[in-house]
Amino acid sequence: MIIHMDIIFVIIIYIIVGLCIGSFAGAVAWRLHERKDFVSDRSECEHCHHKLSVLDLIPVFSWVFLAGRCRYCKKPIGMSALAVELFGAVAFVASYLAWPFGFDNWLPIGLFVLWLVAVVFMAILFVYDLRWKLLPDRVTFPLIILGGLFFVGKQILLGTPLASWPLELILGLLPVAGLYMVLYVVSHGKWVGLGDVKFGILIGLVLSWQSGLVALFLANLIGSAYILPQLALGNMKRSTKVPFGPFLIIATVIAFLWGREVIDWYTRLLSVGSL
Ligand SMILES: [Zn+2]
Incomplete structure:
Protein backbone atom coordinates (compact mmCIF):
# COMPACT_ATOMS: atom_id res chain seq x y z
CA MET A 1 0.00 0.00 0.00
CA ILE A 2 2.85 2.32 0.89
CA ILE A 3 4.56 1.60 -2.45
CA HIS A 4 1.27 2.25 -4.17
CA MET A 5 0.92 5.69 -2.59
CA ASP A 6 4.53 6.48 -3.46
CA ILE A 7 3.91 5.80 -7.14
CA ILE A 8 0.77 7.96 -7.15
CA PHE A 9 2.69 10.75 -5.44
CA VAL A 10 5.50 10.53 -8.03
CA ILE A 11 2.98 10.53 -10.89
CA ILE A 12 1.30 13.65 -9.49
CA ILE A 13 4.68 15.39 -9.24
CA TYR A 14 5.46 14.52 -12.88
CA ILE A 15 2.03 15.81 -13.99
CA ILE A 16 2.49 19.11 -12.12
CA VAL A 17 6.05 19.59 -13.39
CA GLY A 18 4.90 18.67 -16.92
CA LEU A 19 2.06 21.22 -16.78
CA CYS A 20 4.48 23.92 -15.66
CA ILE A 21 6.94 22.90 -18.41
CA GLY A 22 4.11 23.22 -20.96
CA SER A 23 3.23 26.66 -19.64
CA PHE A 24 6.91 27.66 -19.67
CA ALA A 25 7.24 26.37 -23.26
CA GLY A 26 4.30 28.56 -24.31
CA ALA A 27 5.97 31.61 -22.74
CA VAL A 28 9.35 30.82 -24.34
CA ALA A 29 7.74 30.36 -27.78
CA TRP A 30 6.01 33.72 -27.46
CA ARG A 31 9.23 35.45 -26.38
CA LEU A 32 11.14 33.83 -29.27
CA HIS A 33 8.50 35.00 -31.71
CA GLU A 34 8.30 38.54 -30.30
CA ARG A 35 12.07 38.64 -29.80
CA LYS A 36 11.54 39.67 -26.17
CA ASP A 37 14.09 39.56 -23.40
CA PHE A 38 13.95 36.20 -21.57
CA VAL A 39 14.47 37.46 -18.06
CA SER A 40 13.15 40.98 -17.68
CA ASP A 41 9.96 40.89 -19.78
CA ARG A 42 6.89 39.56 -18.00
CA SER A 43 4.22 37.66 -19.92
CA GLU A 44 1.38 39.81 -21.15
CA CYS A 45 -1.99 39.48 -22.88
CA GLU A 46 -1.44 39.60 -26.64
CA HIS A 47 -4.57 41.71 -27.18
CA CYS A 48 -4.57 44.33 -24.41
CA HIS A 49 -0.89 43.87 -23.36
CA HIS A 50 -1.92 43.78 -19.69
CA LYS A 51 0.92 42.15 -17.69
CA LEU A 52 -0.19 38.74 -16.42
CA SER A 53 -0.16 37.96 -12.71
CA VAL A 54 0.80 34.64 -11.11
CA LEU A 55 -2.93 33.77 -10.99
CA ASP A 56 -3.20 34.05 -14.78
CA LEU A 57 -0.27 31.70 -15.25
CA ILE A 58 -1.45 28.63 -13.31
CA PRO A 59 -1.50 25.91 -15.98
CA VAL A 60 -4.89 24.53 -17.13
CA PHE A 61 -6.78 25.93 -14.11
CA SER A 62 -6.46 29.55 -15.15
CA TRP A 63 -7.53 28.55 -18.68
CA VAL A 64 -10.56 26.59 -17.39
CA PHE A 65 -11.66 29.18 -14.82
CA LEU A 66 -11.34 32.05 -17.28
CA ALA A 67 -13.01 29.93 -19.99
CA GLY A 68 -10.04 30.53 -22.32
CA ARG A 69 -10.29 34.31 -22.11
CA CYS A 70 -8.07 37.14 -20.90
CA ARG A 71 -9.10 38.28 -17.39
CA TYR A 72 -8.67 41.92 -18.35
CA CYS A 73 -10.01 42.37 -21.89
CA LYS A 74 -12.06 39.10 -22.18
CA LYS A 75 -10.61 38.31 -25.61
CA PRO A 76 -9.95 34.60 -26.32
CA ILE A 77 -6.48 33.31 -25.40
CA GLY A 78 -6.53 30.44 -27.92
CA MET A 79 -6.32 26.68 -27.54
CA SER A 80 -2.55 26.46 -28.05
CA ALA A 81 -1.77 27.48 -24.45
CA LEU A 82 -3.95 24.68 -23.10
CA ALA A 83 -2.72 22.17 -25.72
CA VAL A 84 0.97 22.66 -24.86
CA GLU A 85 0.32 22.40 -21.10
CA LEU A 86 -1.48 19.09 -21.63
CA PHE A 87 1.30 17.92 -23.98
CA GLY A 88 3.91 18.71 -21.28
CA ALA A 89 1.97 16.87 -18.56
CA VAL A 90 1.23 13.75 -20.63
CA ALA A 91 4.74 13.59 -22.13
CA PHE A 92 6.40 13.92 -18.70
CA VAL A 93 4.30 11.33 -16.90
CA ALA A 94 4.39 8.91 -19.86
CA SER A 95 8.20 9.26 -20.10
CA TYR A 96 8.52 8.26 -16.45
CA LEU A 97 6.04 5.35 -16.64
CA ALA A 98 7.20 3.93 -20.00
CA TRP A 99 10.92 4.79 -19.87
CA PRO A 100 12.50 2.00 -21.99
CA PHE A 101 16.04 1.93 -20.50
CA GLY A 102 15.41 1.50 -16.77
CA PHE A 103 16.96 3.54 -13.96
CA ASP A 104 19.71 1.11 -12.88
CA ASN A 105 22.73 3.42 -12.93
CA TRP A 106 23.90 6.87 -13.93
CA LEU A 107 23.92 6.21 -17.69
CA PRO A 108 20.18 5.42 -18.18
CA ILE A 109 19.34 8.11 -15.60
CA GLY A 110 21.48 10.60 -17.54
CA LEU A 111 19.68 9.58 -20.75
CA PHE A 112 16.34 10.09 -18.98
CA VAL A 113 17.33 13.64 -17.99
CA LEU A 114 18.53 14.35 -21.57
CA TRP A 115 15.22 13.03 -22.92
CA LEU A 116 13.19 15.24 -20.55
CA VAL A 117 15.20 18.30 -21.64
CA ALA A 118 14.45 17.27 -25.25
CA VAL A 119 10.74 17.07 -24.32
CA VAL A 120 10.92 20.69 -23.07
CA PHE A 121 12.38 21.78 -26.43
CA MET A 122 9.78 19.68 -28.27
CA ALA A 123 7.03 21.42 -26.26
CA ILE A 124 8.38 24.80 -27.43
CA LEU A 125 8.39 23.57 -31.06
CA PHE A 126 4.90 22.09 -30.59
CA VAL A 127 3.32 25.40 -29.57
CA TYR A 128 5.45 27.51 -31.93
CA ASP A 129 4.37 25.46 -34.95
CA LEU A 130 0.72 25.45 -33.79
CA ARG A 131 0.69 29.24 -33.58
CA TRP A 132 3.07 30.42 -36.29
CA LYS A 133 3.40 27.34 -38.56
CA LEU A 134 7.17 27.21 -38.28
CA LEU A 135 9.83 25.10 -36.55
ZN1 LIG B 1 -6.22 41.02 -22.54
Missing part, protein backbone atom coordinates in the same frame (compact mmCIF):
# COMPACT_ATOMS: atom_id res chain seq x y z
CA PRO A 136 12.48 27.75 -35.77
CA ASP A 137 16.22 26.92 -35.98
CA ARG A 138 16.76 28.44 -32.55
CA VAL A 139 14.89 25.45 -31.14
CA THR A 140 15.62 22.68 -33.67
CA PHE A 141 19.42 23.18 -33.59
CA PRO A 142 19.75 22.79 -29.79
CA LEU A 143 17.46 19.74 -30.11
CA ILE A 144 19.80 18.19 -32.69
CA ILE A 145 22.75 18.73 -30.31
CA LEU A 146 20.77 17.09 -27.48
CA GLY A 147 19.90 14.27 -29.89
CA GLY A 148 23.62 13.81 -30.70
CA LEU A 149 24.47 13.45 -27.00
CA PHE A 150 21.57 11.06 -26.58
CA PHE A 151 22.77 8.99 -29.55
CA VAL A 152 26.24 8.58 -28.04
CA GLY A 153 24.84 7.67 -24.60
CA LYS A 154 22.40 5.18 -26.10
CA GLN A 155 25.08 3.37 -28.15
CA ILE A 156 27.29 3.08 -25.05
CA LEU A 157 24.34 1.77 -23.01
CA LEU A 158 23.38 -0.77 -25.68
CA GLY A 159 27.03 -1.80 -26.15
CA THR A 160 27.05 -1.07 -29.89
CA PRO A 161 30.62 -1.55 -31.25
CA LEU A 162 32.11 1.79 -32.28
CA ALA A 163 32.52 0.56 -35.87
CA SER A 164 28.72 0.12 -36.15
CA TRP A 165 27.81 3.62 -34.95
CA PRO A 166 27.87 5.22 -38.45
CA LEU A 167 25.56 2.50 -39.79
CA GLU A 168 23.17 2.97 -36.83
CA LEU A 169 23.16 6.69 -37.52
CA ILE A 170 22.48 6.37 -41.26
CA LEU A 171 19.72 3.78 -40.70
CA GLY A 172 18.13 6.04 -38.06
CA LEU A 173 18.16 9.07 -40.36
CA LEU A 174 16.59 7.28 -43.36
CA PRO A 175 12.89 6.83 -42.38
CA VAL A 176 12.05 10.45 -41.52
CA ALA A 177 14.93 12.86 -42.25
CA GLY A 178 15.84 11.00 -45.45
CA LEU A 179 12.28 10.68 -46.74
CA TYR A 180 11.42 14.29 -45.82
CA MET A 181 14.57 15.56 -47.52
CA VAL A 182 13.50 13.79 -50.74
CA LEU A 183 9.94 15.17 -50.43
CA TYR A 184 11.32 18.63 -49.72
CA VAL A 185 13.55 18.60 -52.81
CA VAL A 186 10.91 17.06 -55.12
CA SER A 187 8.12 19.44 -54.04
CA HIS A 188 10.40 22.52 -53.67
CA GLY A 189 9.31 22.78 -50.03
CA LYS A 190 5.56 22.57 -50.67
CA TRP A 191 4.83 19.19 -49.02
CA VAL A 192 7.23 19.40 -46.11
CA GLY A 193 9.22 22.30 -44.69
CA LEU A 194 12.94 22.29 -43.97
CA GLY A 195 11.99 22.49 -40.27
CA ASP A 196 10.37 19.05 -40.56
CA VAL A 197 13.56 17.69 -42.13
CA LYS A 198 15.60 19.09 -39.21
CA PHE A 199 13.19 17.58 -36.71
CA GLY A 200 13.61 14.30 -38.63
CA ILE A 201 17.34 14.45 -37.77
CA LEU A 202 16.42 14.48 -34.08
CA ILE A 203 14.16 11.45 -34.65
CA GLY A 204 17.05 9.65 -36.35
CA LEU A 205 19.40 10.38 -33.46
CA VAL A 206 17.03 9.38 -30.66
CA LEU A 207 14.83 6.61 -32.13
CA SER A 208 15.84 3.30 -33.70
CA TRP A 209 15.05 3.11 -37.43
CA GLN A 210 12.14 0.79 -36.63
CA SER A 211 10.67 3.28 -34.16
CA GLY A 212 11.36 6.04 -36.72
CA LEU A 213 9.05 4.23 -39.14
CA VAL A 214 6.45 3.95 -36.37
CA ALA A 215 6.76 7.71 -35.76
CA LEU A 216 6.28 8.45 -39.46
CA PHE A 217 3.20 6.21 -39.65
CA LEU A 218 1.67 7.57 -36.40
CA ALA A 219 2.23 11.21 -37.42
CA ASN A 220 0.21 10.65 -40.59
CA LEU A 221 -2.44 8.68 -38.69
CA ILE A 222 -2.86 11.37 -36.00
CA GLY A 223 -2.78 14.12 -38.62
CA SER A 224 -5.51 12.40 -40.67
CA ALA A 225 -7.60 11.75 -37.55
CA TYR A 226 -7.43 15.47 -36.81
CA ILE A 227 -7.85 16.87 -40.31
CA LEU A 228 -10.38 14.53 -42.02
CA PRO A 229 -13.32 15.12 -39.62
CA GLN A 230 -12.79 18.90 -39.85
CA LEU A 231 -12.74 18.70 -43.67
CA ALA A 232 -15.96 16.63 -43.56
CA LEU A 233 -17.62 19.12 -41.20
CA GLY A 234 -16.52 22.03 -43.36
CA ASN A 235 -14.49 23.62 -40.53
CA MET A 236 -11.45 23.46 -42.77
CA LYS A 237 -10.81 23.88 -46.46
CA ARG A 238 -8.46 21.72 -48.52
CA SER A 239 -6.29 24.79 -48.94
CA THR A 240 -6.04 25.42 -45.16
CA LYS A 241 -2.42 25.21 -44.10
CA VAL A 242 -2.16 22.85 -41.13
CA PRO A 243 1.17 22.72 -39.26
CA PHE A 244 2.47 19.15 -39.30
CA GLY A 245 5.04 19.61 -36.51
CA PRO A 246 2.67 18.97 -33.58
CA PHE A 247 1.57 15.62 -35.07
CA LEU A 248 5.17 14.64 -35.73
CA ILE A 249 6.19 15.61 -32.19
CA ILE A 250 3.36 13.63 -30.52
CA ALA A 251 4.16 10.66 -32.79
CA THR A 252 7.87 10.88 -31.87
CA VAL A 253 7.14 10.75 -28.14
CA ILE A 254 4.78 7.76 -28.58
CA ALA A 255 7.17 5.92 -30.93
CA PHE A 256 10.12 6.53 -28.60
CA LEU A 257 8.29 5.20 -25.53
CA TRP A 258 6.19 2.43 -27.14
CA GLY A 259 7.85 1.79 -30.55
CA ARG A 260 8.87 -1.74 -29.56
CA GLU A 261 5.31 -2.61 -28.46
CA VAL A 262 3.77 -1.17 -31.63
CA ILE A 263 6.17 -3.22 -33.80
CA ASP A 264 5.50 -6.42 -31.78
CA TRP A 265 1.76 -5.88 -32.03
CA TYR A 266 2.00 -5.25 -35.77
CA THR A 267 4.15 -8.36 -36.44
CA ARG A 268 1.69 -10.48 -34.42
CA LEU A 269 -1.16 -8.99 -36.45
CA LEU A 270 0.67 -9.89 -39.69
CA SER A 271 1.43 -13.44 -38.54
CA VAL A 272 -2.20 -13.98 -37.49
CA GLY A 273 -3.33 -12.60 -40.83
CA SER A 274 -1.12 -15.05 -42.76
CA LEU A 275 -2.46 -18.15 -40.92
Whole structure:
Protein backbone atom coordinates (compact mmCIF):
# COMPACT_ATOMS: atom_id res chain seq x y z
CA MET A 1 0.00 0.00 0.00
CA ILE A 2 2.85 2.32 0.89
CA ILE A 3 4.56 1.60 -2.45
CA HIS A 4 1.27 2.25 -4.17
CA MET A 5 0.92 5.69 -2.59
CA ASP A 6 4.53 6.48 -3.46
CA ILE A 7 3.91 5.80 -7.14
CA ILE A 8 0.77 7.96 -7.15
CA PHE A 9 2.69 10.75 -5.44
CA VAL A 10 5.50 10.53 -8.03
CA ILE A 11 2.98 10.53 -10.89
CA ILE A 12 1.30 13.65 -9.49
CA ILE A 13 4.68 15.39 -9.24
CA TYR A 14 5.46 14.52 -12.88
CA ILE A 15 2.03 15.81 -13.99
CA ILE A 16 2.49 19.11 -12.12
CA VAL A 17 6.05 19.59 -13.39
CA GLY A 18 4.90 18.67 -16.92
CA LEU A 19 2.06 21.22 -16.78
CA CYS A 20 4.48 23.92 -15.66
CA ILE A 21 6.94 22.90 -18.41
CA GLY A 22 4.11 23.22 -20.96
CA SER A 23 3.23 26.66 -19.64
CA PHE A 24 6.91 27.66 -19.67
CA ALA A 25 7.24 26.37 -23.26
CA GLY A 26 4.30 28.56 -24.31
CA ALA A 27 5.97 31.61 -22.74
CA VAL A 28 9.35 30.82 -24.34
CA ALA A 29 7.74 30.36 -27.78
CA TRP A 30 6.01 33.72 -27.46
CA ARG A 31 9.23 35.45 -26.38
CA LEU A 32 11.14 33.83 -29.27
CA HIS A 33 8.50 35.00 -31.71
CA GLU A 34 8.30 38.54 -30.30
CA ARG A 35 12.07 38.64 -29.80
CA LYS A 36 11.54 39.67 -26.17
CA ASP A 37 14.09 39.56 -23.40
CA PHE A 38 13.95 36.20 -21.57
CA VAL A 39 14.47 37.46 -18.06
CA SER A 40 13.15 40.98 -17.68
CA ASP A 41 9.96 40.89 -19.78
CA ARG A 42 6.89 39.56 -18.00
CA SER A 43 4.22 37.66 -19.92
CA GLU A 44 1.38 39.81 -21.15
CA CYS A 45 -1.99 39.48 -22.88
CA GLU A 46 -1.44 39.60 -26.64
CA HIS A 47 -4.57 41.71 -27.18
CA CYS A 48 -4.57 44.33 -24.41
CA HIS A 49 -0.89 43.87 -23.36
CA HIS A 50 -1.92 43.78 -19.69
CA LYS A 51 0.92 42.15 -17.69
CA LEU A 52 -0.19 38.74 -16.42
CA SER A 53 -0.16 37.96 -12.71
CA VAL A 54 0.80 34.64 -11.11
CA LEU A 55 -2.93 33.77 -10.99
CA ASP A 56 -3.20 34.05 -14.78
CA LEU A 57 -0.27 31.70 -15.25
CA ILE A 58 -1.45 28.63 -13.31
CA PRO A 59 -1.50 25.91 -15.98
CA VAL A 60 -4.89 24.53 -17.13
CA PHE A 61 -6.78 25.93 -14.11
CA SER A 62 -6.46 29.55 -15.15
CA TRP A 63 -7.53 28.55 -18.68
CA VAL A 64 -10.56 26.59 -17.39
CA PHE A 65 -11.66 29.18 -14.82
CA LEU A 66 -11.34 32.05 -17.28
CA ALA A 67 -13.01 29.93 -19.99
CA GLY A 68 -10.04 30.53 -22.32
CA ARG A 69 -10.29 34.31 -22.11
CA CYS A 70 -8.07 37.14 -20.90
CA ARG A 71 -9.10 38.28 -17.39
CA TYR A 72 -8.67 41.92 -18.35
CA CYS A 73 -10.01 42.37 -21.89
CA LYS A 74 -12.06 39.10 -22.18
CA LYS A 75 -10.61 38.31 -25.61
CA PRO A 76 -9.95 34.60 -26.32
CA ILE A 77 -6.48 33.31 -25.40
CA GLY A 78 -6.53 30.44 -27.92
CA MET A 79 -6.32 26.68 -27.54
CA SER A 80 -2.55 26.46 -28.05
CA ALA A 81 -1.77 27.48 -24.45
CA LEU A 82 -3.95 24.68 -23.10
CA ALA A 83 -2.72 22.17 -25.72
CA VAL A 84 0.97 22.66 -24.86
CA GLU A 85 0.32 22.40 -21.10
CA LEU A 86 -1.48 19.09 -21.63
CA PHE A 87 1.30 17.92 -23.98
CA GLY A 88 3.91 18.71 -21.28
CA ALA A 89 1.97 16.87 -18.56
CA VAL A 90 1.23 13.75 -20.63
CA ALA A 91 4.74 13.59 -22.13
CA PHE A 92 6.40 13.92 -18.70
CA VAL A 93 4.30 11.33 -16.90
CA ALA A 94 4.39 8.91 -19.86
CA SER A 95 8.20 9.26 -20.10
CA TYR A 96 8.52 8.26 -16.45
CA LEU A 97 6.04 5.35 -16.64
CA ALA A 98 7.20 3.93 -20.00
CA TRP A 99 10.92 4.79 -19.87
CA PRO A 100 12.50 2.00 -21.99
CA PHE A 101 16.04 1.93 -20.50
CA GLY A 102 15.41 1.50 -16.77
CA PHE A 103 16.96 3.54 -13.96
CA ASP A 104 19.71 1.11 -12.88
CA ASN A 105 22.73 3.42 -12.93
CA TRP A 106 23.90 6.87 -13.93
CA LEU A 107 23.92 6.21 -17.69
CA PRO A 108 20.18 5.42 -18.18
CA ILE A 109 19.34 8.11 -15.60
CA GLY A 110 21.48 10.60 -17.54
CA LEU A 111 19.68 9.58 -20.75
CA PHE A 112 16.34 10.09 -18.98
CA VAL A 113 17.33 13.64 -17.99
CA LEU A 114 18.53 14.35 -21.57
CA TRP A 115 15.22 13.03 -22.92
CA LEU A 116 13.19 15.24 -20.55
CA VAL A 117 15.20 18.30 -21.64
CA ALA A 118 14.45 17.27 -25.25
CA VAL A 119 10.74 17.07 -24.32
CA VAL A 120 10.92 20.69 -23.07
CA PHE A 121 12.38 21.78 -26.43
CA MET A 122 9.78 19.68 -28.27
CA ALA A 123 7.03 21.42 -26.26
CA ILE A 124 8.38 24.80 -27.43
CA LEU A 125 8.39 23.57 -31.06
CA PHE A 126 4.90 22.09 -30.59
CA VAL A 127 3.32 25.40 -29.57
CA TYR A 128 5.45 27.51 -31.93
CA ASP A 129 4.37 25.46 -34.95
CA LEU A 130 0.72 25.45 -33.79
CA ARG A 131 0.69 29.24 -33.58
CA TRP A 132 3.07 30.42 -36.29
CA LYS A 133 3.40 27.34 -38.56
CA LEU A 134 7.17 27.21 -38.28
CA LEU A 135 9.83 25.10 -36.55
CA PRO A 136 12.48 27.75 -35.77
CA ASP A 137 16.22 26.92 -35.98
CA ARG A 138 16.76 28.44 -32.55
CA VAL A 139 14.89 25.45 -31.14
CA THR A 140 15.62 22.68 -33.67
CA PHE A 141 19.42 23.18 -33.59
CA PRO A 142 19.75 22.79 -29.79
CA LEU A 143 17.46 19.74 -30.11
CA ILE A 144 19.80 18.19 -32.69
CA ILE A 145 22.75 18.73 -30.31
CA LEU A 146 20.77 17.09 -27.48
CA GLY A 147 19.90 14.27 -29.89
CA GLY A 148 23.62 13.81 -30.70
CA LEU A 149 24.47 13.45 -27.00
CA PHE A 150 21.57 11.06 -26.58
CA PHE A 151 22.77 8.99 -29.55
CA VAL A 152 26.24 8.58 -28.04
CA GLY A 153 24.84 7.67 -24.60
CA LYS A 154 22.40 5.18 -26.10
CA GLN A 155 25.08 3.37 -28.15
CA ILE A 156 27.29 3.08 -25.05
CA LEU A 157 24.34 1.77 -23.01
CA LEU A 158 23.38 -0.77 -25.68
CA GLY A 159 27.03 -1.80 -26.15
CA THR A 160 27.05 -1.07 -29.89
CA PRO A 161 30.62 -1.55 -31.25
CA LEU A 162 32.11 1.79 -32.28
CA ALA A 163 32.52 0.56 -35.87
CA SER A 164 28.72 0.12 -36.15
CA TRP A 165 27.81 3.62 -34.95
CA PRO A 166 27.87 5.22 -38.45
CA LEU A 167 25.56 2.50 -39.79
CA GLU A 168 23.17 2.97 -36.83
CA LEU A 169 23.16 6.69 -37.52
CA ILE A 170 22.48 6.37 -41.26
CA LEU A 171 19.72 3.78 -40.70
CA GLY A 172 18.13 6.04 -38.06
CA LEU A 173 18.16 9.07 -40.36
CA LEU A 174 16.59 7.28 -43.36
CA PRO A 175 12.89 6.83 -42.38
CA VAL A 176 12.05 10.45 -41.52
CA ALA A 177 14.93 12.86 -42.25
CA GLY A 178 15.84 11.00 -45.45
CA LEU A 179 12.28 10.68 -46.74
CA TYR A 180 11.42 14.29 -45.82
CA MET A 181 14.57 15.56 -47.52
CA VAL A 182 13.50 13.79 -50.74
CA LEU A 183 9.94 15.17 -50.43
CA TYR A 184 11.32 18.63 -49.72
CA VAL A 185 13.55 18.60 -52.81
CA VAL A 186 10.91 17.06 -55.12
CA SER A 187 8.12 19.44 -54.04
CA HIS A 188 10.40 22.52 -53.67
CA GLY A 189 9.31 22.78 -50.03
CA LYS A 190 5.56 22.57 -50.67
CA TRP A 191 4.83 19.19 -49.02
CA VAL A 192 7.23 19.40 -46.11
CA GLY A 193 9.22 22.30 -44.69
CA LEU A 194 12.94 22.29 -43.97
CA GLY A 195 11.99 22.49 -40.27
CA ASP A 196 10.37 19.05 -40.56
CA VAL A 197 13.56 17.69 -42.13
CA LYS A 198 15.60 19.09 -39.21
CA PHE A 199 13.19 17.58 -36.71
CA GLY A 200 13.61 14.30 -38.63
CA ILE A 201 17.34 14.45 -37.77
CA LEU A 202 16.42 14.48 -34.08
CA ILE A 203 14.16 11.45 -34.65
CA GLY A 204 17.05 9.65 -36.35
CA LEU A 205 19.40 10.38 -33.46
CA VAL A 206 17.03 9.38 -30.66
CA LEU A 207 14.83 6.61 -32.13
CA SER A 208 15.84 3.30 -33.70
CA TRP A 209 15.05 3.11 -37.43
CA GLN A 210 12.14 0.79 -36.63
CA SER A 211 10.67 3.28 -34.16
CA GLY A 212 11.36 6.04 -36.72
CA LEU A 213 9.05 4.23 -39.14
CA VAL A 214 6.45 3.95 -36.37
CA ALA A 215 6.76 7.71 -35.76
CA LEU A 216 6.28 8.45 -39.46
CA PHE A 217 3.20 6.21 -39.65
CA LEU A 218 1.67 7.57 -36.40
CA ALA A 219 2.23 11.21 -37.42
CA ASN A 220 0.21 10.65 -40.59
CA LEU A 221 -2.44 8.68 -38.69
CA ILE A 222 -2.86 11.37 -36.00
CA GLY A 223 -2.78 14.12 -38.62
CA SER A 224 -5.51 12.40 -40.67
CA ALA A 225 -7.60 11.75 -37.55
CA TYR A 226 -7.43 15.47 -36.81
CA ILE A 227 -7.85 16.87 -40.31
CA LEU A 228 -10.38 14.53 -42.02
CA PRO A 229 -13.32 15.12 -39.62
CA GLN A 230 -12.79 18.90 -39.85
CA LEU A 231 -12.74 18.70 -43.67
CA ALA A 232 -15.96 16.63 -43.56
CA LEU A 233 -17.62 19.12 -41.20
CA GLY A 234 -16.52 22.03 -43.36
CA ASN A 235 -14.49 23.62 -40.53
CA MET A 236 -11.45 23.46 -42.77
CA LYS A 237 -10.81 23.88 -46.46
CA ARG A 238 -8.46 21.72 -48.52
CA SER A 239 -6.29 24.79 -48.94
CA THR A 240 -6.04 25.42 -45.16
CA LYS A 241 -2.42 25.21 -44.10
CA VAL A 242 -2.16 22.85 -41.13
CA PRO A 243 1.17 22.72 -39.26
CA PHE A 244 2.47 19.15 -39.30
CA GLY A 245 5.04 19.61 -36.51
CA PRO A 246 2.67 18.97 -33.58
CA PHE A 247 1.57 15.62 -35.07
CA LEU A 248 5.17 14.64 -35.73
CA ILE A 249 6.19 15.61 -32.19
CA ILE A 250 3.36 13.63 -30.52
CA ALA A 251 4.16 10.66 -32.79
CA THR A 252 7.87 10.88 -31.87
CA VAL A 253 7.14 10.75 -28.14
CA ILE A 254 4.78 7.76 -28.58
CA ALA A 255 7.17 5.92 -30.93
CA PHE A 256 10.12 6.53 -28.60
CA LEU A 257 8.29 5.20 -25.53
CA TRP A 258 6.19 2.43 -27.14
CA GLY A 259 7.85 1.79 -30.55
CA ARG A 260 8.87 -1.74 -29.56
CA GLU A 261 5.31 -2.61 -28.46
CA VAL A 262 3.77 -1.17 -31.63
CA ILE A 263 6.17 -3.22 -33.80
CA ASP A 264 5.50 -6.42 -31.78
CA TRP A 265 1.76 -5.88 -32.03
CA TYR A 266 2.00 -5.25 -35.77
CA THR A 267 4.15 -8.36 -36.44
CA ARG A 268 1.69 -10.48 -34.42
CA LEU A 269 -1.16 -8.99 -36.45
CA LEU A 270 0.67 -9.89 -39.69
CA SER A 271 1.43 -13.44 -38.54
CA VAL A 272 -2.20 -13.98 -37.49
CA GLY A 273 -3.33 -12.60 -40.83
CA SER A 274 -1.12 -15.05 -42.76
CA LEU A 275 -2.46 -18.15 -40.92
ZN1 LIG B 1 -6.22 41.02 -22.54
